[in-house]
Amino acid sequence: MLIRESKVRQLEVLANTIREDIVSMLLEAGSGHSAGPLGMADVFTALYFHVAKIDPKKPRDEKRDRIILSNGHICPVLYASLAHAGFFPRSELKTLRKLNSRLQGHPHRGSLPGVENTSGPLGQGLSQSVGVALALKLNKSRSRVFCLMSDGEQEEGQTWEAAMSAGKYRLNNLVGIMDRNNIQIDGQTEFVMPLEPLSDKYRAFGWHVIEVDGHNIRAIIEACDEAKSIIEKPTLILAHTTPGKGVDFMENDYLWHGKPPTKQEAREALRQLRTLGGRISSEHE
Amino acid sequence: MNKFLNPKLFSKDVEMIPTRNGYGDGVVEAGRANPNVVVLCCDLVESTRSLPFAQAFPQRFFEMGVAEQNMAGVGAGMAATGKIPFISSYAVFSPGRNWDQIRVSIAYSNLNVKIMGAHSGISVGPDGATHQALEDIAIMRVLPNMVVLAPCDAHEARKAVLAAAKYVGPVYIRFTREKTPVITRPSTPFEIGKAVVLREGSDVTLIACGPLVYEALLAAEQLSKRGIDAEVINCPSIKPLDKKTILKSVQKTGAAVTVEEHQTTGGLFGAIAEFLSQTNPVPIIPVGMDDTFGESGTPDELLTKYGMRSKNIERAVSVLMR
Ligand SMILES: Cc1ncc(C[n+]2csc(CCOP(=O)(O)OP(=O)(O)O)c2C)c(N)n1
Ligand SMILES: [Mg+2]
Numbered sequence: 001m002l003i004r005e006s007k008v009r010q011l012e013v014l015a016n017t018i019r020e021d022i023v024s025m026l027l028e029a030g031s032g033h034s035a036g037p038l039g040m041a042d043v044f045t046a047l048y049f050h051v052a053k054i055d056p057k058k059p060r061d062e063k064r065d066r067i068i069l070s071n072g073h074i075c076p077v078l079y080a081s082l083a084h085a086g087f088f089p090r091s092e093l094k095t096l097r098k099l100n101s102r103l104q105g106h107p108h109r110g111s112l113p114g115v116e117n118t119s120g121p122l123g124q125g126l127s128q129s130v131g132v133a134l135a136l137k138l139n140k141s142r143s144r145v146f147c148l149m150s151d152g153e154q155e156e157g158q159t160w161e162a163a164m165s166a167g168k169y170r171l172n173n174l175v176g177i178m179d180r181n182n183i184q185i186d187g188q189t190e191f192v193m194p195l196e197p198l199s200d201k202y203r204a205f206g207w208h209v210i211e212v213d214g215h216n217i218r219a220i221i222e223a224c225d226e227a228k229s230i231i232e233k234p235t236l237i238l239a240h241t242t243p244g245k246g247v248d249f250m251e252n253d254y255l256w257h258g259k260p261p262t263k264q265e266a267r268e269a270l271r272q273l274r275t276l277g278g279r280i281s282s283e284h285e
Numbered sequence: 286m287n288k289f290l291n292p293k294l295f296s297k298d299v300e301m302i303p304t305r306n307g308y309g310d311g312v313v314e315a316g317r318a319n320p321n322v323v324v325l326c327c328d329l330v331e332s333t334r335s336l337p338f339a340q341a342f343p344q345r346f347f348e349m350g351v352a353e354q355n356m357a358g359v360g361a362g363m364a365a366t367g368k369i370p371f372i373s374s375y376a377v378f379s380p381g382r383n384w385d386q387i388r389v390s391i392a393y394s395n396l397n398v399k400i401m402g403a404h405s406g407i408s409v410g411p412d413g414a415t416h417q418a419l420e421d422i423a424i425m426r427v428l429p430n431m432v433v434l435a436p437c438d439a440h441e442a443r444k445a446v447l448a449a450a451k452y453v454g455p456v457y458i459r460f461t462r463e464k465t466p467v468i469t470r471p472s473t474p475f476e477i478g479k480a481v482v483l484r485e486g487s488d489v490t491l492i493a494c495g496p497l498v499y500e501a502l503l504a505a506e507q508l509s510k511r512g513i514d515a516e517v518i519n520c521p522s523i524k525p526l527d528k529k530t531i532l533k534s535v536q537k538t539g540a541a542v543t544v545e546e547h548q549t550t551g552g553l554f555g556a557i558a559e560f561l562s563q564t565n566p567v568p569i570i571p572v573g574m575d576d577t578f579g580e581s582g583t584p585d586e587l588l589t590k591y592g593m594r595s596k597n598i599e600r601a602v603s604v605l606m607r
Contacts, residue, residue, distance in 0.1 A: 031411045072415065097411035097412075097413070097581045098411075098581065098582065099581065099582030099587070101581060103581075104413040104414070104580060104581050105412040105415075105581040106414075108413070118415065120412070120413070120415035120416060121377060121378060121382065121416075123351070152351050155328075155352045156352055157352060157355065184328050184350075184351065185328045185329060185330075185331075185332075186331075186348060192328055193328075193348070193349070193351075193352070
């Protein structure tokens with residue numbers, strides 16, 4: 001799937017708008033997670049706006065690709081992507097985490113169109129994805145399954161049970177995309193619980209592994225393409241990302257895992273995002 | 286005012302402390318008193334309040350990563366080797382995710398592991414249903430050998446942790462996230478297997494656990510204005526149950542309301558109903574989660590929407606009095 005440079009530029013701008021929405025949503029909610037959602041905005045943009053076959057008008061279409069979010073706490077990026085894709089009005093984003101909202105603090109299958117699975121408790125999404133991938137195969141479907149997961153949840157035994165079963169059934173319709181941002185709640189992943197060598201581990205479990213810069217939209221798209229040509233295995237895309245990407249005081253700081261910005265921090269974050277870190281002048285100020 | 290109650294309880298400047306802080310304080314004290322006390326935690330060191338222990342006794346603290354099933358098994362192994370492990374996470378994950386490990390490696394083996402479940406109840410708030418433990422009392426109470434405690438405030442939580450450290454055998458304690466009123470005094474007694482009458486009355490017995498004890502006391506105040514004399518029992522020890530205190534009260538009042546931040550099936554209501562149906566059947570109305578999952582919202586909004594307020598307790602009493 002060739003992609004023109006102009007389209008990549010367009011997607012980069014969209015990813016930035018999604019980051020702005022994430023900041024605004026978190027400010028309005030007064031609680032929630034900042035680092036993970038900002039770090040995964042490029043991956044989500046590539047997936048929802050180029051790679052995956054989805055139709056917001058037919059959210060339960062049998063032929064759709066399935067995007068399963070395993071690390072549910074980064075749902076602000078999921079909700080913002082779904083809204084931009086047209087699954088529900090963007091104005092609803094400000095109801096995140098509020099009473100009676102369809103935008104639950106952690107995604108709930110059934111509450112919101114486009115949300116494929118319930119998650120939040122870590123380590124469940126890859127198993128759900130294996131189930132979807134197996135069922136699609138039974139149905140002779142050509143749809144693909146993309147499972148987004150975090151590095152922290154690689155510590156859960158269930159993740160490896162799922163990885164093993166995906167290897168056993170040679171689920172070439174399954175693509176795992178891991179947010180390798182090196183942080184979790186209590187600190188750096190390698191300090192909390194050493195995870196490396198992650199690529200070797202997945203290879204040993206029968207997966208094809210591709211490492212990419214998780215902020216290079218072209219590279220993400222090309223990796224998803226490469227996965228299509230791997231016909232005998234599931235593929236893991238190890239996306240190296242910067243947690244809090246785009247907001248300098250959040251970047252690479254694990255303390256931003258689970259808190260929202262204050263009003264002032266949000267203003268500064270939005271300024272940085274709108275000017276792309278000072279590279280362009282903002283029209284909004 | 287009852288001698289067990291905080292004199293400031295109904296004033297505006299009542300101290301507000303989350304019960305999880307009682308765990309943080311208590312486990313450090315227990316660690317100081319006994320070098321065998323160790324703490325294990327699953328990537329939630331600050332919010333579970335394991336942090337003060339980790340700082341005070343770094344050699345006896347173990348960061349297990351996001352792996353609750355492993356933590357339960359490791360806890361069992363340490364207990365089998367003479368340690369007193371406090372394993373700590375959110376209640377939805379421990380004892381939620383690792384229930385079988387707790388059942389087999391800890392409860393059936395009757396090992397001295399203390400399971401500390403933070404963020405129980407709907408008052409977890411905006412994180413939503415996935416993170417609101419509303420089934421933990423039920424799944425722990427059903428296990429033979431397991432002691433189940435639900436302290437009402439930070440003082441009682443601290444005492445429960447100290448009692449658990451002294452008691453030999455598996456114990457589950459549930460804690461809550463939000464700041465809630467300090468209901469008791471530092472001197473108020475606490476014992477595993479004991480309930481405490483916080484207010485005497487003769488018309489109806491309100492049996493509550495956890496921070497909702499406050500709502501029960503508020504309801505009793507309101508009811509007294511309507512000439513209804515409610516007895517309020519704080520029942521932090523759901524297993525073993527203080528059968529004597531409960532029996533004595535309902536024999537006097539002839540009716541009861543149970544109050545818990547938990548599914549009404551299998552929790553405090555279950556424990557009380559199972560006991561009284563065999564000894565002294567009386568009508569009991571449960572106040573709690575009515576067989577539904579929670580959702581996002583502020584703790585206040587959720588407690589109101591799902592009917593765990595003093596008003597709901599009053600309404601239950603009215604139904605009983607009809
Ligand atoms: C089973 C389970 N245990 C614990 C938690 C609490 N928790 C939420 S996020 C998180 C950190 C996990 O690390 P990661 O997903 O890599 O976080 P991020 O990179 O987004 O900061 C933890 C422990 C959880 N959600 N699920
Ligand atoms: Mg991470």
